[in-house]
Amino acid sequence: MGFRLILDLEGRDPYWQMAIDEAFLILRALDLVGDYVRLWTFRPTSVSIGKFQELEATVDLSEASRLGLPVVRRFTGGGAVVHDSDGEVTWTVVTKGRNVEEVYSWAGEGLRRALASFGLKGEFVPVNDVVINGRKIVGMAGASRRGAVLVHGTFMYDTDLSLMRVLRLPKEKEAVRGKPEERIITVSKALGREVSRDEAVRALRAGLCEDCVESSIPEGVLDLASELMWKYTNEGWLRWR
Amino acid sequence: MEVTCRETFRSSKGKTVTVTAVIREGRVVEVRLTGDFFVSDDSLFERLEAALSGRDCEGLKSLQLPRVLIGADEGEVVRALLKCLNC
Secondary structure, eight states, rough: OOOOOEEEEEOHHHHHHHHHHHHHHHHHTTTTOOOOOEEEEESSEEEEEEEESSSSBBBHHHHHHHOOOOOEESOOOSOOOOEETTTEEEEEEEEEEHHHHHHHHHHHHHHHHHHHHTTTTOOTTTTEEETTTTEEEEEEEEEEEEEEEEEEEEESOOOOGGGGGOOOOOHHHHHHHOOOOHBBBOOHHHSSSSHHHHHHHHHHHHHOOOOOEEOOHHHHHHHHHHHHHHHHHHHHHHOOO | OEEEEEEEEEOOSSSEEEEEEEEEETTTEEEEEEEEEEEHHHHHHHHHHHTTTOOHHHHHHTTTOOOOOEOOOSHHHHHHHHHHHTO
């Protein structure tokens, strides 16, 4: 896979970020763009839910509103996530010719390398997690359309885990896996020191896209993302399930 | 008489799946799958929900479904629907 790297770290709202990623997937399926890795951030801190999740069963909407956290429904499956704008770098891989599970595995290996650059021993746990000593440090979510695959995920270098209180974890899951604060760890917590965003970006770049040519978001992706904004800012999509 | 049945289970791969089914006269009229699972291809998901709809006990038991869900199993979904139908 010959990837180009996009460093898109100024931070934008969750609606725009989802529109950009979905535009990448659509255009990759049509062979109108190539393979990309994008590193980016949500700003402000936001909540995303999986495409197939029920909104009200998943997010405490009044708490999210009290904290000023916008909520977006992703076009990718998986679970709900709080994206701390000052504690997470989000990454996206878009490619073609592999299935979703193969891309999870490929990204998992890259993230393991990123953690290794901090001296941490990460492990990819199928379906979609990277863990350190059994505690999740990276979650990923993917979608596939007409042979193209997009996988995006979190890299929690210094996430404020107390924000996870806005998520409503199913009782079945909490009983087995524990509360989010207990089953999730950040790079900062694992190292016992504060890790900066620049360090996280360097590690992700080394792990996922070391030899990639740096690039910018193609014009066609920006144009299509502008069109897709109607979907992500629409209450009908947010409450689809 | 029409009733709505909701069955939530944790899949063998650790995903939470809720099957919401409208049942009428011993038949699944409509199915909605929600949860933190993934799908192998977006277009196949709608076909999966459609394929599960309109079935009675025997129809569900003999149903051959394509692999669509990732992190969950179609057989687990069928079992939840059979429970809704009391069969």
